[in-house]
Amino acid sequence: xxxxxxxxxxxxxxxxxxxxxxxxxxxxxxxxxxxxxxxxxxxxxxxxxxxxxxxxxxxxxxxxxxxxxxxxxxxxxxxxxxxxxxxxxxxxxxxxxxxxxxxxxxxxxxxxxxxxxxxxxxxxxxxxxxxxxxxxxxxxxxxxxxxxxxxxxxxxxxxxxxxxxxxxxxxxxxxxxxxxxxxxxxxxxxxxxxxxxxxxxxxxxxxxxxxxxxxxxxxxxxxxxxxxxxxxxxxxxxxxxxxxxxxxxxxxxxxxxxxxxxxxxxxxxxxxxxxxxxxxxxxxxxxxxxxxxxxxxxxxxxxxxxxxxxxxxxxxxxxxxxxxxxxxxxxxxxxxxxxxxxxxxxxxxxxxxxxxxxxxxx
Amino acid sequence: xxxxxxxxxxxxxxxxxxxxxxxxxxxxxxxxxxxxxxxxxxxxxxxxxxxxxxxxxxxxxxxxxxxxxxxxxxxxxxxxxxxxxxxxxxxxxxxxxxxxxxxxxxxxxxxxxxxxxxxxxxxxxxxxxxxxxxxxxxxxxxxxxxxxxxxxxxxxxxxxxxxxxxxxxxxxxxxxxxxxxxxxxxxxxxxxxxxxxxxxxxxxxxxxxxxxxxxxxxxxxxxxxxxxxxxxxxxxxxxxxxxxxxxxxxxxxxxxxxxxxxxxxxxxxxxxxxxxxxxxxxxxxxxxxxxxxxxxxxxxxxxxxxxxxxxxxxxxxxxxxxxxxxxxxxxxxxxxxxxxxxxxxxxxxxxxxxxxxxxxxxxxxxxxxxxxxxxxxxxxxxxxxxxxxxxx
Numbered sequence: 001x002x003x004x005x006x007x008x009x010x011x012x013x014x015x016x017x018x019x020x021x022x023x024x025x026x027x028x029x030x031x032x033x034x035x036x037x038x039x040x041x042x043x044x045x046x047x048x049x050x051x052x053x054x055x056x057x058x059x060x061x062x063x064x065x066x067x068x069x070x071x072x073x074x075x076x077x078x079x080x081x082x083x084x085x086x087x088x089x090x091x092x093x094x095x096x097x098x099x100x101x102x103x104x105x106x107x108x109x110x111x112x113x114x115x116x117x118x119x120x121x122x123x124x125x126x127x128x129x130x131x132x133x134x135x136x137x138x139x140x141x142x143x144x145x146x147x148x149x150x151x152x153x154x155x156x157x158x159x160x161x162x163x164x165x166x167x168x169x170x171x172x173x174x175x176x177x178x179x180x181x182x183x184x185x186x187x188x189x190x191x192x193x194x195x196x197x198x199x200x201x202x203x204x205x206x207x208x209x210x211x212x213x214x215x216x217x218x219x220x221x222x223x224x225x226x227x228x229x230x231x232x233x234x235x236x237x238x239x240x241x242x243x244x245x246x247x248x249x250x251x252x253x254x255x256x257x258x259x260x261x262x263x264x265x266x267x268x269x270x271x272x273x274x275x276x277x278x279x280x281x282x283x284x285x286x287x288x289x290x291x292x293x294x295x296x297x298x299x300x301x302x303x304x305x306x307x308x309x310x311x312x313x314x315x316x317x318x319x320x321x322x323x324x325x326x327x328x329x330x331x332x333x334x335x336x337x338x339x340x341x342x343x344x345x346x347x348x349x350x351x352x353x354x355x356x357x358x359x360x361x362x
Numbered sequence: 363x364x365x366x367x368x369x370x371x372x373x374x375x376x377x378x379x380x381x382x383x384x385x386x387x388x389x390x391x392x393x394x395x396x397x398x399x400x401x402x403x404x405x406x407x408x409x410x411x412x413x414x415x416x417x418x419x420x421x422x423x424x425x426x427x428x429x430x431x432x433x434x435x436x437x438x439x440x441x442x443x444x445x446x447x448x449x450x451x452x453x454x455x456x457x458x459x460x461x462x463x464x465x466x467x468x469x470x471x472x473x474x475x476x477x478x479x480x481x482x483x484x485x486x487x488x489x490x491x492x493x494x495x496x497x498x499x500x501x502x503x504x505x506x507x508x509x510x511x512x513x514x515x516x517x518x519x520x521x522x523x524x525x526x527x528x529x530x531x532x533x534x535x536x537x538x539x540x541x542x543x544x545x546x547x548x549x550x551x552x553x554x555x556x557x558x559x560x561x562x563x564x565x566x567x568x569x570x571x572x573x574x575x576x577x578x579x580x581x582x583x584x585x586x587x588x589x590x591x592x593x594x595x596x597x598x599x600x601x602x603x604x605x606x607x608x609x610x611x612x613x614x615x616x617x618x619x620x621x622x623x624x625x626x627x628x629x630x631x632x633x634x635x636x637x638x639x640x641x642x643x644x645x646x647x648x649x650x651x652x653x654x655x656x657x658x659x660x661x662x663x664x665x666x667x668x669x670x671x672x673x674x675x676x677x678x679x680x681x682x683x684x685x686x687x688x689x690x691x692x693x694x695x696x697x698x699x700x701x702x703x704x705x706x707x708x709x710x711x712x713x714x715x716x717x718x719x720x721x722x723x724x725x726x727x728x729x730x731x732x733x734x735x736x737x738x739x740x741x742x743x744x745x746x747x748x749x750x751x752x753x754x
Contacts, residue, residue, distance in 0.1 A: 045660060052659030071652035076667075078660060101667065296647045296673075308645035324652050328645040 008038055009082065009317070013112060016288065016314050020115040023123065025287045025314065032064035032312055035321045042082035046070055046320050065292050065300060069310045069324035072267045075103030082318050083108050093147035094266045105149070105266050108318040113269045116315040117153045118160055120286045124273035125260055126161060131223060134187050135166035136180060138198025138206060139229065144171070149266045150229055154197055163192060175202065177209045184218050184252075193223035196252065200228050200244055207247050219253035226252065226259040263339050267323050269315035272337055282336040288314040291331045294324070303333045306340060364457050365513035366484040371441035375427045377511070378478050381503040382422035388412060392499045399494035400470055405638040410594060413634065414470040421733040422478065429734050431482060434744045441484060444752045455747040457484040458557060459534030464490040464548065466539035466561075469599055471496055475733060475742065476537045476559075481515055483746035485535070488528060489517040531556060535746060559745050561738045564600040565669065566591070566700035566728055568607065569687055569714070570619060574704030575612025581619055582626070584704045587726025588676070589626035591702060593634050594729045596673035600699040601721075601728045604669040606678045607687040616680035620658050623676055631674065647672045668694040684713035691717045699738065700728045 012035060019025040040047045040057050050056065050068050061067050070080060075094065079085040085106045090113070094103035107113060122128060135158040140148045142155040158166035167183050169176040187194045198206070210218065226248055228241075241261070249256045257276060263283055264271035272283035285291070292300055293307030301307040309327045316323070328340040366374060385393050393415060400411045431438050435455050439445055444454045461480040465473035473489050474497060480487045481504075489497045498517035505511045520527045530536050530548060535557040538548045545560040552558055568588055575581045591603035606623075608616040650670035654677065669677045681687050691698070701719035703710055714722050720739035721731060736742065 049656045049659045052655060069652070071649050071656055073649060073653045073667075074656045077657070294648055296644050296651065298648055298652060306644075308648035324649055326645050326649040 005042055005082070009108070012038060012317050013109075016112055016317055017115055019288055020112070020119050020286070020315070023119060023287060028287070028290060028314070029064045031314055032067060032321060033060065035314060035317050036061070036067045038317070039082055039319075039321060043080060043320065045074070045078035045080055049074070064290065064312050064322075065310075067312065067322040069312075069322035070320040071324045072103065072265065072326065075105055075267055076101045079104070079106060080320050081106040081108070090152070091147060092149035092152070092266045102147075103266065105319060107269075112315045112317060113152075114156055116270045116286070116288065116313075117156060120271050120273065121153075121157050122161070123286065124271075124284055125225070125227060125262065127276060131193055132163050133161055133195040133225075134183075134192045135162045135195050135197065136183055136187070137166060137168045138170055138175070138180075138196075138202040139168070140170055141168040149264075150199075153264075153271075157195075162195075170202065175205055175209060177206065177213070180206070181210075181213075181215065181218060184220060187224075188219065188221050191221050193225075194220045195225050195227060196220065197227040197229065200230060200241070203228065203244060203248060207244075207251060210251060216251065217253070218251055224252070224254055224258070226254055228259065228261045230261065230263060263337075265323075265325065265327075267316075267319070268311055268313045270313045272339075275336065280338070282332070282338050284336055290335065291337055293329060293331050298324070304330055306330045309337070309339075364459065364484050364486045365510050366481065366486075367457065369484070369508070369510055371431070371438050371482060371484070372428075373508070374482055374484070375424055375431075375438070377504060377508040378422065378427065378481065379424040381500065381507050382419045384503055385415070385419040385500060388416075392503060396494060396496045396499050400496060401637065403492060403494045404470065406470075406595065407635040407637040410596075410634050410637065411470065413594065417730050418471045418474065421731075422475070423733075426733040427478070427482060430479070430742045433734075434741050435747065441482070441747070444750075452752040454750045454752070455483070456750050457486075458746050458748045459485060460532070461485040461487050461535045461537065461746060462490070462528065462530060462533040463487065464536070464538040464540065465492060465497070467492070469539070469595070472539050472561075473497055473537075474500065475737065477515070477517075479743040480535075480537075480746045481511070483743055484514075485746050486513070487515050488533075489515075491517040491519045493519060495519070535559060537561075557745060559740065561740075562697065564697045564699035564738070565604040565671075566601050566702070567605045567687070567691065567696070567698060567714075567717070567719070568603050568702035568725060568728075569684065569710050570606065570608045570704050570725075571707050571710055572609045572612035573707065575609070575614040575619060578614055578618075578622075581612070581614040582622055584725050585619060585622040585626040586629075587724065588623055588702065589630040590634075590726050591728040592676055593627060593630040593674045596637070597671065597675060598673070599729065601731060603702060603725075603728055604671060604677060605690070605696070606676055607681045607690070608678050610680055610682050616678070617658065620676070620678050623678065627674060627676065636674070643672070646670075647675070650675055669696075684710050688713050688717055700731075702726075702728045 025031060040050060049070060053068050055061060055068055074080060088106035089109045090107040092105045137154050139154050140151045142151040145151050169180045245256050245259045248259055260274045262271050262273050270286055270289040272285040274281045275284045291309055291311045293305060294300055294310055295307050306328060309325045309329045310322060312322045330338045384390050397411050401408050428438055436447055440455045444452045446452050463473045463477045477487050477489050491497045501515040501517050504515055530551055531553045533556060536552060537559040538545055539561045542562050545562055549558045570584055574584050588603055588606060595602055608619050610616060650672040654675060679690060698717055698719040700721045700723060701714035702723055702725045704725060721735060
C-alpha cells in the first residue's frame with residue numbers, strides 16, 4: 001500500500017478510536033461517508049459493486065443510510081478489505097454453509113475491534129458495574145479456533161474484566177460439563193460473580209446435560225450474569241428465548257434481567273445488547289453503530305417496520321462500513337432494535353454452528 | 363367395485379373435458395370464486411392465478427386425455443373390458459381401486475391431473491384439498507356433468523393431525539406431492555400392497571447457448587422467456603427457472619445478458635405483478651437479491667453456492683460449456699424437472715438429459731407443461747390400473 005493509503009487509514013482509525021473511547025460520534029454522517037469514500041478507493045470488490053449501483057467517488061451518497069450495503073454473503077466470495085488480505089492481522093471466518101464456503105472478514109489490525117467490543121461490553125453488558133468477574137465460557141477457545149470472532153471477543157473481554165481465571169468449556173466438539181459444574185461450584189464457594197457466556201444452542205445442550213446428570217440447580221454467586229450470543233434458529237431445531245431464559249434463570253439462580261442477549265456477526269466489529277429490564281426486549285448499540293431495515297428490494301423502511309436489517313458500523317474501517325444481513329428485525333427512531341430472528345434456511349452465523357455440530361456429535 | 367366402473371371411459375373423458383371447458387371461462391362463477399381464494403391462500407396476484415388456471419384448464423381436453431391413455435395403455439377401450447393386444451394376451455386395465463391424492467401447499471391445482479387420470483382409470487378418488495377448495499369446486503362441476511362423479515370424486519381439506527383424517531393405508535394407491543420428509547413419512551405409513559406415487563421437490567434449469575447470444579435481439583427474446591419462467595409463481599414451482607447457465611463466447615456477453623434479463627424481469631413484473639410477499643422470507647430474499655447484484659458486478663469466478671430459491675430472483679451462472687453446467691448441477695444434487703433451452707444444440711440437449719431433466723422445452727414455456735407429457739418423469743395413468751390378463 002502506498003503512503004497515501006497508510007496516512008488516510010491511520011487518520012481515520014485515530015478518529016474512530018477517539019469516538020469509540022469517548023462513546024460519542026460528533027458527526028456520524030460525515031465520518032461514515034468519509035470511511036465509505038476511503039473504501040471506494042481501496043476496497044476493489046466493494047467499489048465494483050458500488051459502481052454497478054452507480055455509486056462512485058464522483059457520485060457519492062449523501063447520507064450514511066444511503067451507502068450501498070454489501071450483502072454479508074459476499075464475504076464468502078471476495079476479499080472485502082482495503083488492504084492486501086495476506087497482510088491481515090486477524091481473519092475471522094463465518095460458520096460455513098451447506099456448500100462448505102466460509103466468509104472471511106480480514107482486519108488490518110485489532111485496535112478498532114478491541115476498542116469497539118470492549119467499549120460496548122462494558123457499557124451495555126456490564127453496565128459499568130466495576131466488578132471483577134470470573135468468565136465461564138461455552139464458546140470456542142480462541143487458541144483452538146483463531147478464526148472465531150466470538151472466541152476472540154470473549155478472550156478480550158475476559159482479559160479486561162475477568163479475574164484471570166477464565167475457563168472454556170468447549171473443546172473440539174465436546175461440551176465439558178463436569179468441568180463446568182466444578183468451576184461453578186468453586187466460584188460460588190469463593191463468592192466470585194460469574195459471567196457465563198455462550199450461544200443459545202450450547203446453553204440448551206448444557207441444560208439438557210445437567211438434567212441428565214440430575215443437576216436441577218447450580219446457583220451462581222450473586223451478581224453473576226449470563227450472556228447469550230444468538231443462535232436460536234439453527235439447523236436442527238428452533239428454540240424459544242423465553243423458555244431458554246426461564247430455564248437458565250431457574251438453574252443458575254440468576255434473575256432474567258441479568259440474562260442479556262448479544263447480537264453480532266462476524267462481518268461486524270460492533271455489537272448490540274439487550275436493553276436491561278425491558279420486556280419485550282429491544283437492543284441498544286453503541287453510537288458508532290447504526291442500523292435500519294429494508295424491504296425485499298432493498299428500499300429503506302420507516303422506523304418500526306419489520307424488514308431485513310442493514311448495519312452501518314464505523315469500526316469496519318478496513319472492510320465494508322455497511323452490511324446487509326439475512327436477519328429480520330425492526331429499528332426504531334431512538335436507534336433501538338428488535339431482532340425477530342435469523343430466518344429459517346439462512347445460514348447460521350457466528351459460532352452457533354460450532355455448538356450445533358457439537359450437539360450432533362455428542 | 364368403484365363408482366365409475368360401468369361408465370365407458372370415453373364418457374368419463376368427455377365429462378372431464380366438458381367440465382374443464384367451463385372452467386376455461388374466466389367469468390365462470392366457480393372459477394371466479396376459486397381465483398380469489400387461491401390468491402388469498404398463495405399470496406400470488408390475481409393475474410398470476412388467472413394464468414395458472416388458464417394453463418391448467420386449457421391443457422385438459424379430450425384429445426390430450428385420449429392420447430395419454432392410448433399411449434400408455436394401448437387404447438382407451440381397454441379401460442372398459444378385455445381387449446386383444448397385438449402379440450400379447452388379451453387384457454383389461456382395471457381400476458386399482460381407491461386412490462388418495464395429497465396435494466402440496468404452494469402450487470395451484472397440482473393434484474388435479476393426477477386425480478383426473480385416476481378417474482379416467484375408473485378409480486374412486488379422494489383428494490386432500492387446500493384451503494382454496496379448487497379441487498372440490500372442479501369436482502362439483504364434474505358432478506353437474508355426470509352424477510356418478512358424486513361417489514367417485516371427493517375432495518376435502520384435512521390435517522395429518524386430525525382425528526378424522528383418512529387412514530392412508532386403506533387406499534390402494536397414494537399420490538403425494540411435497541417435501542422429501544413428508545413423502546417419507548407418508549410412504550412409511552403405507553402397507554406394502556399400497557402403490558405409492560411420490561412427487562418430491564424438484565428444480566428447473568436453463569441453458570443459454572452462445573449461438574443464441576449472437577445478436578442483441580435474439581438474446582432479448584431468450585431473456586423475455588426466461589424472465590417469465592422466473593417470475594411466475596414467485597419462483598416457487600418445480601417448473602420455475604431456478605438456475606440459468608449462460609455460455610461464454612457469444613456476441614452478447616454473459617454480463618450483458620444478465621442486464622437484459624433484469625430488464626425483462628422488470629417487464630414481466632408488470633404483466634404478472636407480485637402478490638403479498640411472504641414476510642418470513644423477506645430478509646433472505648433481500649439479501650439474495652443484493653448478493654446477486656454483487657455477483658453480477660464481480661469479476662470473481664462463477665458462484666459455487668446453490669441456487670437461492672428466492673422469489674423472482676435469477677441465478678445466472680456463466681459457463682464455458684455444458685460440462686460446467688452439469689458439474690454445477692451434480693455438485694448441488696439438484697433433482698430436475700424442467701430444462702429450458704434457447705436452441706436444440708445436441709451437446710446441450712444431451713447434458714440436460716444426463717442431468718436428469720424430465721422435460722426439455724424452450725424458454726418461456728417451462729411453466730406451461732402439456733397434459734400429454736409426463737409429470738416427474740412418471741406415467742400419467744399407468745399407475746392407476748391393475749392389469750388383468752385373459753388367456754382363454
